Each structure stands twice: as structure tokens, then as C-alpha cells.
Amino acid sequence: MMNFNQTALTNDTRVFKINPAIQVQNVRFDNRYGFTVAGHLYLPQDFDADKQYAAIAISGPFGAVKEQSSGLYAQTLAERGFVTLAFDQSGTGESSGKVRNMASPDIFVEDYSAAVDFLGLQKFVDRERIGAIGICGLGSHVLTAASIDVRIKAVATSVMYDMSDSMWKGLNNSKTAEQRDLEKQYLADMRWKEAENGHVPGPHELAFDDNNKPVYWDKMFGKTLPAGADPVTTDFFNYYVGRAFHPRSVNSNGAWDATSPWGYYNFPLQQRIGEIKAPKLIVTGEKAHSRYMAEEAYERLTDPKELVIVPNATHVDLYDQMDKIPFDKFTSFFKENLK
Structure with a gap:
């Protein structure tokens, strides 16, 4: 049985503008390898524990923590009605790992599936309505996760960066x-x-x-x-x-x-992303240095898929610039495909 715990968020160190109307819980859950993954669980405004919600697991950028971009995405999508989970990759942030800041394609992909485990164990989450987002380098990991984990019913990336290719x-x-x-x-x-x-x-x-x-x-x-x-x-x-x-x-x-x-x-990512049956949304910036990586991944994907190129946006713009991140598009994509 999966181990996890949830507590109130104290000593808040998030670096973006906080919406006090959105409840946030400090959560911990174990992945398949025994790492304890640290996350922030965001609950929609007017949350009702007796209802069942669509949920989205979010991580990235590569080398960031949940108090940065992934938390901003999680809070914003919680404002749009989703249960969201922003989490630190194993060995980074507040997640466990004897060796710190050691990147692993296999373990970071597993972290997404562990996040799905955690979300699916919440009584207020509909297991058939779980999606995932990967930002920057975690975009290549989330697509890899979705290529085998069919519990991810819709998958999106923002300024996807292929860490293996780079x-x-x-x-x-x-x-x-x-x-x-x-x-x-x-x-x-x-x-x-x-x-x-x-x-x-x-x-x-x-x-x-x-x-x-x-x-x-x-x-x-x-x-x-x-x-x-x-x-x-x-x-x-x-x-x-x-x-x-x-x-x-x-x-x-x-x-x-x-x-x-x-x-x-030794273990390149995205080898089998052409097998993802779930709907896919690939978002990148017109001026992002990583744009070609997102477009190459998009070409390898099969339908249903959609590519959105944000005008005048650089790679980092889509980390936190609220006037450029296409949250309306992310919202409509997940509402349509997690309904």
C-alpha cells in the first residue's frame, strides 16, 4: 500500500503571487523505488470533499522546485477548477534521496506515475480524469511517462526540452x-x-x-x-x-x-511517445531556444495532438509570465479531455 501524508502548508516559500482563496496542502508520497516525493496539493476554490474532481500532476522545469513555475501552474489551474499537484523531482527540493541533485531519466519518469498513484488515492479525485503537465526538461519526462502509463488521460508540455537529446x-x-x-x-x-x-x-x-x-x-x-x-x-x-x-x-x-x-x-527519453493514445498538447514559445525540440516531439506524436506556439515568447517567458502562458488553452484542453 502506498505511503503518503498530508499536512497544512506552513513556512510558505513560494516565489509567485499567492492566491489565498486556493487551499494548499503539503504532501509526501513514495514512488516505486522508495523515494519520498514532496508535493503541494492545490484544491479548487469552493472545494467540496464529497465531490470528485479532475486532477493534474505538474513538475518542472528541470532543476526547479515546486515553489517556482510548477506551483504557479498548479495554483492557476486550481483557480480553473482542477485539483493539482506540483512536486519536486526525487533527490531535489524537499524530496528524499541520499545523493542530492542527481538527475535520472527513469526515476523522474517514475515520479509522474507516483504522482498519479497519489492523486488516484484521494477520494475527491476521479481516477479516470487524471492528466499531467511537464514544464521545460520535465516535458520530455512526462511524455515518456504517458507512453506507458495509460492512467494519464491527457498530457501537456510547456516549452518542452528533451534532456537526453540536449x-x-x-x-x-x-x-x-x-x-x-x-x-x-x-x-x-x-x-x-x-x-x-x-x-x-x-x-x-x-x-x-x-x-x-x-x-x-x-x-x-x-x-x-x-x-x-x-x-x-x-x-x-x-x-x-x-x-x-x-x-x-x-x-x-x-x-x-x-x-x-x-x-x-544510456537511457534516452521519448523513445515510444508515438504510442501515446491520450490527447496531447505541446506548447512552446515562438522565440524559445527549445522550440525545435517541442516541434520534433510533436512530429513523432500521433493524433489526437495539438501544437501551440505562443507569439513573441521565449523559453523562460513560459515559466511565469502570466500574459504569455496560455492558461486558457491549458484549461480548455484538460476540461475537454478530462470530462
Whole structure:
């Protein structure tokens, strides 16, 4: 039997504008591997425990926590009448894990199914009306989850980012075979360091300098934006270090474990997303650097599916910019397909 608990939300550290009319509970539930996943359960306005509601599990971005973007999505969709669950990926935020900030394609996909378990055990949730959303890198994980977990009756992504492709191929498929060989040696060296000394933080997407040498760093961002930073880096910095800083967020206050690419090299995501029978909504920004990833995933999906490209929106805009996130579209999609 699944273990879980629910308590009132205290010591609230959410970084977005809170709607006091929406009840939120602090919840914990176990996934199939024994990790305890931490979440915030949002209840619709005028919630009635004797009714049954449609529910949506939400996580992401990759390296964020539930107090950031996923919580904003969860609160907004709770305002629209859904029970929603924003959760931290295993080993991050308030979720358990002896090794912190170690990314895993298998475990993060499992976290979505564990979230479905949790939602389906609530007497006020209709098990036949559960959906899921993945933001940024968790978009590739949620599609992978939905390819086997038929309990997910509708699935959506926002600025979907394929973590396996970005690590193996590089952004815009720019990584060469030589660089992949160099990265394998880099990862082997990191394994020796961790075997000898324990956890080593480092980049989860390895870059190379002008001499084709791996670029190592031990923290995603410092307190100031690097001189000459490109627009994408600037966007991420302004979100994670600026307006949405959270001390538990990997991207705000640290780095992934340096060996995180190991799992994504061996176990690529989205291999069977063409088999998803549930309705699918792929949302991305017109100016998002990840747009091509969302469009490639969309092409591999089968009907019913829909692609929405938000005009003038960058990748990070769809984390928290309320005038750009198409919440009306998310609402109509889930109301239609979880009715």
C-alpha cells in the first residue's frame, strides 16, 4: 500500500503571487523505488470533499522546485477548477534521496506515475480524469511517462526540452562525435572523483571551449550575470537568481551532480511517445531556444495532438509570465479531455 501524508502548508516559500482563496496542502508520497516525493496539493476554490474532481500532476522545469513555475501552474489551474499537484523531482527540493541533485531519466519518469498513484488515492479525485503537465526538461519526462502509463488521460508540455537529446547531441544538435568521446572520458574522470571523495557538482550539459576542452563549473550561476552573457543565459539568470530565486532550486543555488548525463546517455527519453493514445498538447514559445525540440516531439506524436506556439515568447517567458502562458488553452484542453 502506498505511503503518503498530508499536512497544512506552513513556512510558505513560494516565489509567485499567492492566491489565498486556493487551499494548499503539503504532501509526501513514495514512488516505486522508495523515494519520498514532496508535493503541494492545490484544491479548487469552493472545494467540496464529497465531490470528485479532475486532477493534474505538474513538475518542472528541470532543476526547479515546486515553489517556482510548477506551483504557479498548479495554483492557476486550481483557480480553473482542477485539483493539482506540483512536486519536486526525487533527490531535489524537499524530496528524499541520499545523493542530492542527481538527475535520472527513469526515476523522474517514475515520479509522474507516483504522482498519479497519489492523486488516484484521494477520494475527491476521479481516477479516470487524471492528466499531467511537464514544464521545460520535465516535458520530455512526462511524455515518456504517458507512453506507458495509460492512467494519464491527457498530457501537456510547456516549452518542452528533451534532456537526453540536449546532453547527447548538444543544443541545436551541435555536439560532434569527437566531443561525445571527450565527454565520456570527462564522465569517467568524474566517476573516479566521486568514488574517491563523494558528490561532485558540475554541468549537466557539457560545453566545450575554443580548444575543444570540456568547460567545468561547480555552480549554475553566481550572484551576478557573467559579462557578455547571451540572451538565453540572461533569461535563465533573471528567473532563477532574480525574480524566482529559491534556495532549494538546483538552478538557483547550486548544480546537478556532475555525473547526471550518465543516465541520459544510456537511457534516452521519448523513445515510444508515438504510442501515446491520450490527447496531447505541446506548447512552446515562438522565440524559445527549445522550440525545435517541442516541434520534433510533436512530429513523432500521433493524433489526437495539438501544437501551440505562443507569439513573441521565449523559453523562460513560459515559466511565469502570466500574459504569455496560455492558461486558457491549458484549461480548455484538460476540461475537454478530462470530462
